[in-house]
Amino acid sequence: MLEEGAGSKVPRSLLLGTDMAENQKQIAQFSRKDAQVFPRYEEFMHRLALAIDPLLDAAPVDMAAFQHGSLLQRIKSLSTLKPLLKAGRILGAQLPEYYEVLTAPITKVLDQWFESEPLKATLATDAVIGAMTSPRTPGSGYVLLHHVMGGLEGMQGAWGYVQGGMGALSDAIASSATTHGASIFTEKTVVKVQVNSEGCVQGVVLEDGTEVRSKVVLSNTSPQITFLKLTPQEWLPEKFLEKISQLDTRSPVTKINVAVDRLPSFLAAPNAPRGHPLPHHQCSIHLNCEDTLLLHQAFEDAMDGLPSHRPMIELCIPSALDPTLAPSGCHVVSLFTQYTPYTLAGGKAWDERERDAYADRVFDCIEVYAPGFKDSVVGRDILTPPDLERIFGLPGGNIFHCAMSLDQLYFARPVPLHSGYRCPLQGLYLCGSGAHPGGGVMGAAGRNAAHAAFRDLKSK
Structure with a gap:
């Protein structure tokens, strides 16, 4: 920290880790009251993360199927409500307080808990990192929650480094895939998703003209690249394309x-x-x-x-x-x-x-x-x-493919009425950060998209 009027004193810092007693000792440098409150705040946020976390590993409620689908499709869509109902049970009577965390500026939330600026600013950084938003912007609380959810080796909210660099993670996934029979080709630029005369995906075309035939295509490029550059426009609804083109992709990073x-x-x-x-x-x-x-x-x-x-x-x-x-x-x-x-x-x-x-x-x-x-x-x-x-x-340079604001999450990721992984074009799936639940090193979007593709293939 840089502090005015500190003179020749050693600058202070705030170090937070997994030891709650040590955390409280660190916070007490700035406020004894905040040090006492901090465990309650952590438990409060942990409970919210516990309720929201299952939603990351499940497809969002299919509102289009619920509103316009057949009776069977409507019944199936009801099963996606289970994670939401479970979240409601976990939060219980405190639901209004948690609703405020998700919708209010994070400064408003933190001001209700703490008095020391160094602690509030430290916590607020997780509410804005990677997002073109201020701590004073309504909805910034969800970005904070997104960064504290999940865990590592059973430790809630923990992060880790990949030994050998992030590329080692890709190598591990590739090794597992090839062990199970996958063929992997890199540096093969895709220029078009191929569609047959009946409006179904039949593969992709590469830059050198090679055609790769497939009943399904899973795209982990951003929604704007997938639908505005790679997919033949005539097969996509005009309203859908308009919404995709209007996605907020601003990045501050x-x-x-x-x-x-x-x-x-x-x-x-x-x-x-x-x-x-x-x-x-x-x-x-x-x-x-x-x-x-x-x-x-x-x-x-x-x-x-x-x-x-x-x-x-x-x-x-x-x-x-x-x-x-x-x-x-x-x-x-x-x-x-x-x-x-x-x-x-x-x-x-x-x-x-x-x-x-x-x-x-x-x-x-x-x-x-x-x-x-x-x-x-x-x-x-x-x-x-x-x-x-x-x-x-990355359109706009956005590491999450598009903003992680409440208007572009869950039901509305990538766009309202077309949330989840299935696209208006049969056989095309979105499996990157632009799909639910958004960005982060967790693989949830890809996993959920794969399950959606498997279910569709089995139902044919």
């Missing part, structure tokens, strides 16, 4: 990958004599987050087309846990900066000069917290929202 020749040493928690990673090096590090007003001001800058002078920075050092990622003594630092505008004010473009200027500004911010950081940098890779769009095919 710039990703900066950094190679450093030593571990960052923060003023609030200096490195050990031999430079071995300490607990705070092994988790998410948030900078420029001393209070929620800072987050809101950075959001307003981005809405005006201006990269903030104090952007929210989430910094991770995966090599602190996985030494295979960097040479001995060196490290890789993964930076997410929040509130970068896709379109710059004044007609400026995100060219190399603008990218470097922005990265320099981010590094200047880090330098204030961790002197010597800039001198330790030996390489960097800067990915602004337009770069994320161009390289990874």
